[in-house]
Amino acid sequence: VPVRHRVALVGAGIGGSFSPALHEREAAALGLDYTYRLLDLDHLPARWTLREAVGEGATGFNVTHPAKQAVLEQLDELSPDARALGAVNTVSVDGDRLIGHNTDHSGFLSGLRHGLPDVRQDRVVVVGAGGAGSAVAYALVVTGAVVAIADADPARSEDLVARLRERFPEATITGLPVERVPAELARADGVVNATPIGMTGHPGRPFDTGALEPRHWVAEVVYRPLSTALLQDARATGCRCLDGGAMLVSQAARTLALLTGTTPDLDRMRRHLSEL
Ligand code: NAD
Missing domain, CATH: 3.40.50.720 (NAD(P)-binding Rossmann-like Domain)
Structure with a gap:
């Protein structure tokens, strides 16, 4: 059975984010069953948690402003880099454990x-x-x-x-x-x-x-x-x-790699970005 990847970006004011298109286009090129949706904190209850989204099928997250530090208390484990930075922009799900990473x-x-x-x-x-x-x-x-x-x-x-x-x-x-x-x-x-x-x-x-x-x-x-x-x-x-597209594309590629175990193509993702 192919793995279903259901990834979400958690943050505020994310309506114009390039991330859904960047992730989904590259995932399609890699042949993955992968969706990337937006979870805008402005439209979620204040007590909402990542675990609720996992309960509803989410398999991984990107985290952006203003939640990069706030999500730390919801996580079971941090990569050494995320711990050192005190900020998380990617969360992987391993069974019932939530693991924070930083690909910025x-x-x-x-x-x-x-x-x-x-x-x-x-x-x-x-x-x-x-x-x-x-x-x-x-x-x-x-x-x-x-x-x-x-x-x-x-x-x-x-x-x-x-x-x-x-x-x-x-x-x-x-x-x-x-x-x-x-x-x-x-x-x-x-x-x-x-x-x-x-x-x-x-x-x-x-x-x-x-x-x-x-x-x-x-x-x-x-x-x-x-x-x-x-x-x-x-x-x-x-x-x-x-330009800033380099960091944007590279962090997206690193998150995609981390959540799916595949190797995204940076040049192809860069071409996708220039079409958005
Ligand atoms: P932030 O608010 O956390 O930090 C911005 C900092 O810049 C603040 O500390 C502020 O005091 C300082 N600042 C503002 N004007 C300044 C000036 N003229 N001189 C010196 N310092 C000044 O914001 P952030 O999350 O770090 O985002 C900053 C920018 O980076 C945004 O445009 C964001 O879109 C971009 N960004 C890009 C990527 C990427 O992947 N390319 C990733 C993260 C953020």
């Missing part, structure tokens, strides 16, 4: 390796210390990069720096005032925008792009639109660029 950080890293192979990443600046910035900074620290983290809210960057230092005592991780980002770029190999600045409804640039040089690489987490003002400036400067 591994997704960022595989997107970076796939999209910008061979770039130097000894020193990297991460702008934005929220959910996306935590995953990006964690992934970069794991590779051994020296990471400087800036956030418009210094308490958020200081908190992330403290958490990463505790987990990686050997690593070099520093907090950076946002106004110091251009100066820090003088000694960095690359920079990642992990703020919402550049997305639809949040126009502008997360930092003064005048400090970019052709030797820099620039990565975005913003994927709506795929071409942000930051990436346009970076391309005009001659920088190597990675």
Whole structure:
């Protein structure tokens, strides 16, 4: 009997998510019996739980804002990475056990390796210390990069720096005032925008792009639109660029792989994204 995969995305304001189409198209290409639906917390009772959805047939979950930390208390087990990050974006179901994972950080890293192979990443600046910035900074620290983290809210960057230092005592991780980002770029190999600045409804640039040089690489987490003002400036400067679609597609591929045991095709998923 073929396995039936019934996956759901849990979060608020997820009506426009690309994930159902990204997952279902790739699953169809892989020959899987796989559906991916939306469970919008705005339309669910406050006491609703993942277990209820499992009772109704769900076989796995993606979890997004604002539930990535809130679901932790419902889980029986955490992968080491999810534990270290304190955030879960994927939940697998094993019998009656719910297991939390995080494919945001591994997704960022595989997107970076796939999209910008061979770039130097000894020193990297991460702008934005929220959910996306935590995953990006964690992934970069794991590779051994020296990471400087800036956030418009210094308490958020200081908190992330403290958490990463505790987990990686050997690593070099520093907090950076946002106004110091251009100066820090003088000694960095690359920079990642992990703020919402550049997305639809949040126009502008997360930092003064005048400090970019052709030797820099620039990565975005913003994927709506795929071409942000930051990436346009970076391309005009001659920088190597990675758009936010890379992380989006790679984390979706990692979740799909984790929940089904198959090997999704990143290039095919990227083509799907460009058609959405
Ligand atoms: P968040 O609210 O958790 O964090 C955003 C952080 O950016 C906050 O700490 C905020 O203080 C900071 N910030 C805002 N403006 C800034 C500025 N000008 N300079 C410095 N810091 C600034 O949000 P999040 O969940 O991390 O999401 C951020 C963006 O990442 C969103 O656009 C989201 O769509 C995108 N995202 C993409 C992926 C992907 O797979 N590509 C995954 C997760 C999130």
